[in-house]
Structure formats: structure tokens, C-alpha cells
Amino acid sequence: MRTDLPRASAGLTIVEVLVGILLLSIIALVVLAPLTSFFGLTTRSAQQVSATQQAQQVLEGIRSDWLTPGLYDQRCATAPLPPGTSVTLSSLTLDGAVTGSAGLNASCTGNAPDLSPVRRVSVQVTVNGTQSVLNADVARP
Known part of the structure; x- marks a missing residue:
């Protein structure tokens, strides 16, 4: 006499296993796609941080150089600018009105002195296509 096992203890069919794998794959895709x-x-955040740090280093270098009145008057920096960096200077009155714009001089000698009481320094850095711009107002020492 033949006894059939009840359906519950017969195990899983191949179709049921494949459906289970398909469901797990869909769930994994939904969870991992945003990651x-x-x-x-x-x-992108690391590139932005790198560009901002480089801009900050350039700006702090210029501010440090400009603690010397002669370097401030010459509108120059003693350290060369890194690749992808540009500096724009705006002369300001004590009230903050812009009176003119100029670039940073490459040499710290032989330039006509600029006796502006305040300058706005704008440092723009591009690193791997990511741009960062920092501005600071620097008063005459």
C-alpha cells in the first residue's frame, strides 16, 4: 500500500524557489539602488571640500602676506597660485563702496602702490570641475 505524504511535508517545488529568488532580487535592487x-x-562632496580648502589656503596666504603694508600696497602674494585658482581684488571705501577692480600682481616689486583702505579678495578655485568661491574684506594694515 502506498502512502502519500501530506503536501506540507513534501518540500518546495522549483517554481517556488525561483519565485523566492526573484522576490529577493527585487528587494535587493530596491534597497541597493539608492546606495x-x-x-x-x-x-562630489569630497571634491567640493577639496576646492573649498584650497580656496581657503590661498585666501589665508594673501591675508597673511598683507599684514606687511608693502605687500598690501603692491597687491601681491608671495606664494604662487595653484592651478585652477583665480583671484580678483576690488578696492573699497571705508563705507564698503567699490571704487575699482584689479587682479593679483604676480610680482611684489615694481608695481604702482595701491593705497585703498579696504580690499575685497575673491578667490575662485576649480578642482575636477567643482568650483568654490570665497570672499573676504581685508583692511589696510
């Missing part, structure tokens, strides 16, 4: 975009955000 890949987070990796892209992390890369």
Missing part, C-alpha cells in the same frame, strides 16, 4: 547614488554624492 549607488550616495557614493556619487560622497565623491
